[in-house]
Amino acid sequence: MQQTLADVLGRPVRHLRLRSASAVGAAVLAARGVGVDVVPPRRPGPLVEPRADARLDEAQRRWAAGGG
Numbered sequence: 001m002q003q004t005l006a007d008v009l010g011r012p013v014r015h016l017r018l019r020s021a022s023a024v025g026a027a028v029l030a031a032r033g034v035g036v037d038v039v040p041p042r043r044p045g046p047l048v049e050p051r052a053d054a055r056l057d058e059a060q061r062r063w064a065a066g067g068g
Contacts, residue, residue: 006050010060015045 006013018024024040031038 002048003051006048007053007056010050010056012047012049014047017043017045 002013002015018040028038028040
């Protein structure tokens, strides 16, 4: 899953080993929304670099140009 995300975004991603990571992320965003800076504990996994894929590059160019 992380590899697909890195490939599509064209950016490195890191899997965080957190139980209920989505809930933790929502709580962090909610806290920041009311002015509280919360830093969850981090147990980072490996960094996944995007792979070069001409098909993804072409799809991104078409999307950016509004060609769907």
